[in-house]
Every structure is written in C-alpha cells, then in structure tokens.
Amino acid sequence: MSSNPYAAEEQKTILGHPRGLFVLFFAEMWERFSYYGMRALLIFYLVQHWMFSDSEASVIYGAYTALVYIAPVVGGYLADRYLGQRKAVLFGAVLLTFGHFLMAFEGDGGQGAVELNVFWLALAFIIVGSGFLKANISVMVGQLYPRTDIRRDPAYTIFYMGINLGAALGSLIAGYLGQTYGWAWGFGAAGVGMLLGLVVFVLGKPLLMGRGESRDPVRLAQPVMGVRFEWLLYALSLLAVGVVWLLIQYQQLVGYLLGTAGAILVAYVLYTSVFKLPREDRDRIIAALILIIGSILFWALFEQAGASLNLFTDRSVDRHIFGWEVPASMFQSLNAIYIIALAPVFAMLWLWLGKRGWEPSTPVKFALAVIQVGLGFLVLVAGTASVGSGNLTPVLFIFLIYLLHTTGELCLSPVGLSAMNRLAPSHMASLIMGTWFFASATGNFAAGLISAATGSEGGGVERVMEVYSNVGWLAVGVGVFMILVAPLIRRLMHLDTLKDEEPSLAGQNEIGEPLAAGVDIKSERKP
Numbered sequence: 001m002s003s004n005p006y007a008a009e010e011q012k013t014i015l016g017h018p019r020g021l022f023v024l025f026f027a028e029m030w031e032r033f034s035y036y037g038m039r040a041l042l043i044f045y046l047v048q049h050w051m052f053s054d055s056e057a058s059v060i061y062g063a064y065t066a067l068v069y070i071a072p073v074v075g076g077y078l079a080d081r082y083l084g085q086r087k088a089v090l091f092g093a094v095l096l097t098f099g100h101f102l103m104a105f106e107g108d109g110g111q112g113a114v115e116l117n118v119f120w121l122a123l124a125f126i127i128v129g130s131g132f133l134k135a136n137i138s139v140m141v142g143q144l145y146p147r148t149d150i151r152r153d154p155a156y157t158i159f160y161m162g163i164n165l166g167a168a169l170g171s172l173i174a175g176y177l178g179q180t181y182g183w184a185w186g187f188g189a190a191g192v193g194m195l196l197g198l199v200v201f202v203l204g205k206p207l208l209m210g211r212g213e214s215r216d217p218v219r220l221a222q223p224v225m226g227v228r229f230e231w232l233l234y235a236l237s238l239l240a241v242g243v244v245w246l247l248i249q250y251q252q253l254v255g256y257l258l259g260t261a262g263a264i265l266v267a268y269v270l271y272t273s274v275f276k277l278p279r280e281d282r283d284r285i286i287a288a289l290i291l292i293i294g295s296i297l298f299w300a301l302f303e304q305a306g307a308s309l310n311l312f313t314d315r316s317v318d319r320h321i322f323g324w325e326v327p328a329s330m331f332q333s334l335n336a337i338y339i340i341a342l343a344p345v346f347a348m349l350w351l352w353l354g355k356r357g358w359e360p361s362t363p364v365k366f367a368l369a370v371i372q373v374g375l376g377f378l379v380l381v382a383g384t385a386s387v388g389s390g391n392l393t394p395v396l397f398i399f400l401i402y403l404l405h406t407t408g409e410l411c412l413s414p415v416g417l418s419a420m421n422r423l424a425p426s427h428m429a430s431l432i433m434g435t436w437f438f439a440s441a442t443g444n445f446a447a448g449l450i451s452a453a454t455g456s457e458g459g460g461v462e463r464v465m466e467v468y469s470n471v472g473w474l475a476v477g478v479g480v481f482m483i484l485v486a487p488l489i490r491r492l493m494h495l496d497t498l499k500d501e502e503p504s505l506a507g508q509n510e511i512g513e514p515l516a517a518g519v520d521i522k523s524e525r526k527p
Helices: 019-049 054-083 085-102 115-143 152-180 183-203 217-221 229-247 251-276 279-306 308-316 328-355 362-386 396-423 426-454 460-493
Strands: none
Touching (some): 019 115, 019 279, 019 308, 019 328, 054 115, 054 217, 054 229, 054 426, 085 115, 085 183, 115 152, 115 229, 115 426, 152 183, 152 396, 217 229, 229 251, 251 279, 251 426, 279 328, 279 396, 279 426, 308 328, 308 460, 362 396, 362 460, 396 426
C-alpha cells in the first residue's frame, strides 16, 4: 500500500514548485481578469449609465466590494466542513461566469430601467461566486506545501503575480473596450475571461494531487429529503443569490451585516482558540486576528482606487500621454503592472534579508504597508497643490500614488495570505482565510464611505484633497504605532515551534482518500 499516491507527481516541478501551483495561477489569473475588468468600469457605469450621484455610486461600490470580501467567510466554512476547497472553487467559478455575462445586458440606462434589476442580479451572482472561490483557491496554494516549507512565501508571491497579471489585462482590455465602444463590450470581455479561468481549473485537476478534496465525502453523498446533500448545498447557495440581490440594493443593510457578522465571527474564532486549542495555537490565532484588524485601514484607503480616485483621475487629471488621452479606467492597471514588475524584487529581497537574519517581521511589514498607503495620498495632495487651483493635476502623480500603494500592498497582501495559512491549524485554514477576507470587506465598505465623503459638500477638487490629506496623515500615524507594538505580536506567533502536521494515514484508503465521515485528514504532508 502506498502511503503517498502522489509521490511521482510531487517530483515534477516548474521553477522548483509543484505544477499544481501554476494551475491555480492561471485559474486565478482569469478570474482576476474578469473581476478587475468589471471593477475598472463599475463606478463610471453607476454614475454615467445608471445616473447615480457620486456619493450614491460610492456607497453602492463600497457595499458591492464589501460583500465580495465577506462572502468567503461562508464559502470558506462550507469548504472546510463539507465540500472541500476544489469543489467550492469550481462551483464559485460557474456562478462568476454567469454573473459576468449578465453584466453585458445594459439596457437604456437610468434608474427607472427594467434592466437595472438584471444589473443587481449580476452583482449578486458575482458576490456569491466570489464567496466560494476567493478564500478557497488561496488555501489550495498552501495545501501544496508543508507548513514550514521555505517555498511557501515565494509560492504566494508567484500566485499573487497571477492575480495581478489578470488584473492588469482586465483593466486595460475591459476598461478600454467599455469606455471606447460601450459598456457591453467591456463587461462581455470580463465574462470571457472568467470562462477561461473555469476551463483551466477543470482541465488542471490531475495536477492538484488530490489537494482540496472534501474531508467528509460520505456526508456529501447522503440524501437529505431525497436530495444528495452536496446538491442541496448548491441549491441553498443559489437562494443566497436572491438574498444578496436584496442587500446590494439597500446598502445600509450591508453596514449592519458587517458590524453584526464581524462581532460574531471574531467572538467565534476567539472562543475556538481559547477553549479548544493548545496555548501556542491559541496565541497564533490571536496574532492572526491582530494582523487582520490592522489590515482594515490599509484596505479602506487602498480601495479608493476603484471609487474616488477613479473619478478624480477622470475629471481632474491631465491624462494625455504621447498625445493620446488615456481612458481613466485603464489607470486601474497601474497597480497590477507595478506588482508584476516588483513582486519578484520583493520576493528576492525577503529571501536575501531572511538569509542574513535581517528580514522584517510580518507585523513590521504590515506597519510599513499602512505608512506607504498614507504617503501615497499625501504625495497626490502635494502634486495637486503644486499646480494651483483650477488646473489639471499632472498624470505623473497618479503614477506615483499607485506606486506607493503597490509597494505597500506587497508588504501586506501576499505576506498576509501566507501568514494566515501558516498561523492557522489546518482544520481552521479556510475559516481564518475567510476572516482575512472579512477584514477586506470591512475595509472596502469603509472605502465606499470615504469615497462618498469626497463627493459631499459639493465635491470638487478641494474637497477630495481635504479628505485625502486627513486619511493620509492618519495612516502614517497608525503605521508608526504598529511598528512600536510589532515585537509583542511576533512573540504571539511562536514561529520557533511551528511544526508540520502529519497526515492520518489510518483514515485513508489505498489511494489516499478519506475512508469515512468524521476522519480528520490533514491537507499538509511531509515531503
């Protein structure tokens, strides 16, 4: 009997990494193509096509992006408990494909149009689909490696480059088509991208080496009221689309949902860690929660890119480059392009510093991220002030704010993905990753409120710069405080005693599959 039926596949690598990493890379690349292609156009679509005010559109945008990031809490739980990550990702990809194609039905515009309900429905499908896909595909990256494997951080950086390659292409192609030839062209291109992501994931299943399968396949196959339990979960998820369709139209409900669900989620994670985990695992979960909470401010400011910063670029920036006035939505690609260029640099930098014992701890990297996102806004404020009132801001300062936000993101997002997967016990992996995305949800909703504030009191450049100056200085101050408390957080992480978890071979059959319900098969394996 073979103890590891995937031993032969584990020996086959690309650039020293399992081939399954690149299946996840390309699947996520096309999913991000669709998401960011649509995101680049969304605020303009709301303002110019459906005729919402800047403030109304910003709150809708914030509610939508918040729901996209809160949904993985539920999707992560269902994957951990029942479906497994692979089936959850596959189902999410199907919903996303359908939702993105629905976005191509634009109608005649205006808030009285019947097609507006189709638009809300499209957003609902995208939100629920993201809930099943986002957290779980990130978890699958971690499942390809032992917990102490030094390749984990570089693997997440490679994966993150796939995300941003898709984001860059989506913003450029869908953004250009949408603002040049019509909304349906841009959103239709996003739908095609999502379909390609689905195809890649289905065809690449053999290279995933059995990772991400259900812990309880017997339970999934059991009938409930005459229906296979797995299919019942899918049916209930489709009903959830209707609930989200309502929520996205009443954005205040999203704020209440975030507050209530956030309190329950944090309480549940704390209860589990305090009463059900050994001391070191408990401390690691607490450290993860502190990092998660600290990321909220970063995302609240970073996500101005798709809302207030997008509108500011369209109206108040000289966008002529070599004689061509670049559509504002295409500037959404800058962040992703910078990441493609700089992610290898940061990956090599962390390794170089790590070998010499100089690498900043994860909490310090988070603090540096918050400082940089604040500095980005302060640079834009200074650039706008330098040209005087009534003049267009030079496009150089848009390049600079995205550069600073990108270097901040590289200090937080891939590092955070890796930290969440490393600090969480395997049976809580998707839940903690979902909590990480919940913090992003809270930050995105706050981003919508900040963006709405830039459009209040008559809006205008002066109001935008006032808000940007205030949040910029706030972020710098918070970042400095985070550096001061970083050593305390690092001690809670207990990195010196972190160990890989052994698979329970007694609970597997001859091909390494779980034998019965309730058997806790660990996803991480020794090489």
